[in-house]
Amino acid sequence: MTSEETQGDAHRTTTQERGPFCTATCLCGWRGPARRARSKARSDAAEHLRDAETEARTGS
Numbered sequence: 001m002t003s004e005e006t007q008g009d010a011h012r013t014t015t016q017e018r019g020p021f022c023t024a025t026c027l028c029g030w031r032g033p034a035r036r037a038r039s040k041a042r043s044d045a046a047e048h049l050r051d052a053e054t055e056a057r058t059g060s
């Protein structure tokens with residue numbers, strides 16, 4: 001596996017290309033905005049993982 005930032009089993013992000021746009025999605029159902037640059041979509045994904053990590057720490 002070439003996962004960049006795995007914070008658990010529930011969150012695993014991938015990027016999907018749709019025409020000229022690239023969108024980050026996660027196994028949890030999260031979906032980022034459509035980006036023209038894949039690097040942007042990847043940073044969206046990284047941000048989501050960061051948020052998910054924070055949520056896991058503060059939640060329950």
Ligand SMILES: [Zn+2]
Pocket residue numbers: 010011012026027028029030048052
């Ligand atoms: Zn997620």
